[in-house]
Each structure stands twice: as structure tokens, then as C-alpha cells.
Amino acid sequence: MPRFMGFVRMEEGIGTPPQALFDAMDAHIGERAAKGVFLDGGGLYGTEDAVNFVVRQGEVSRVDGPYAEAKEVVGGWAIMQYDTLEEAVADQREFAELHAKYWPEATVVATLRQISTGPEAPGD
Template identity: 40%
Template sequence: MRYLMMTMRDENQGTPDEKLFEEMDKFVAELSAAGVIVAAGGLDQNGMQIVQRDGELVVTDGPYAEAKETVGGFALVDVRSKEEMLEIARRSFAIGGDGVCRVHEVFL
């Protein structure tokens, strides 16, 4: 089973400190060595939105005034069960603290 796990960043959150990055790097390296992480990374907080209207692409660069939170990072994991994915989420929150992680199963 593959899941896309997206860590949400609230507009009021500050920049994570170096210790958090180091701990998360170790965690990602462990999961990568175990073959669980397919891809992972942090995301530009500004991003862009692409919408097709009447056959034309409309590109809007962020940040978006109406958005209260953005996706700050992601991990695409390949696990045996939903429970294994939830354990990865628990361990991630143990490193990063409280927050929100949106998860979608990926169908191949």
C-alpha cells in the first residue's frame, strides 16, 4: 500500500530549527534504508496554483492570502498496512511536535 503523507504548515508557525531538520533527516534515512520511503521532501511555502479554464492554463503564484495553511513537506511511503503508515505518522509527530498530516492512499 502506498500513501502520500503531507505535513501541513500553519501560517503562524515559525521556521523549524536545525535540530528538527537533523532528527527528521535521520528518520527519513532510516525509512529509506528500510525501503519504506519512495520519495520525501520539503516544499516551497509559496508554491503555485494551476487551473485550466476554457482550455487555457491560468497560473497563480503563491503565497495565497486566503490560505491559512500550506503543505510544508511530503512523504510517499510504501507500507504493508494502514497501521504501519499510522506508526510512521506517530514517529514523525514525536520529532516535529503537534500539527496536521493529511494522508491519501495512492492507487497504482
């Protein structure tokens, strides 16, 4: 069964989402967890404590947050499994629609990517 990773990206420092969105996401995720679709996930704090290791021209350097140049940050993630890509896409859209309904003033990008299990192409 294909597994997918979902990301939610948003503007850094936009503030805390409304409680109604948290409640709707809890119900949405709870239903998927009960079906065995939602495997793991959670929200992420801001970049104030983030640490990046940048590899450039064979050298490794450490860059600590916050990142003034960052316009968007990953605010949450999930690992899910579906029988088909179409089901995964439909469910990710539904998740995005929760944000549109309960936090319309925020610009949020909900991304879905299939998790690779080896060198094969997606859908193999």
C-alpha cells in the same frame, strides 16, 4: 505493497523549523529509506513562487502566489510503502511526534493518504 503519501501542513510564514527537528527527521527518514519504506520526499518552499491553474465552469485561469487567504500550506511530502495500513499509521504518528518534540510552538498537521493504483477502494 500499498504505497502512501504523507503531507505536512503548517501555517504559512511560520519560519524555519529548528535544526534539532531537521536532525531528527534526517535520522527518521534515513532509517526508513534503509528499510525500503521511504521512497521519496522533501520539503517545499513557501507559496511566494507558487502557480495554480484554477478550473471553474469550464474556464482555466492562472493564479500566482503568495496567497493571502491561505492559512495552511503543504510544507513537505513523502512517498512511502508499508506492508499494512496499521504500520503506515503508526509511522506517520511517530513522524508527527518528532514535530511535537522538536517544534512544539508550531501547529503542524501530518496527513497520510493511500495512493490509488486504480478504481478499487483503499486496502483492496
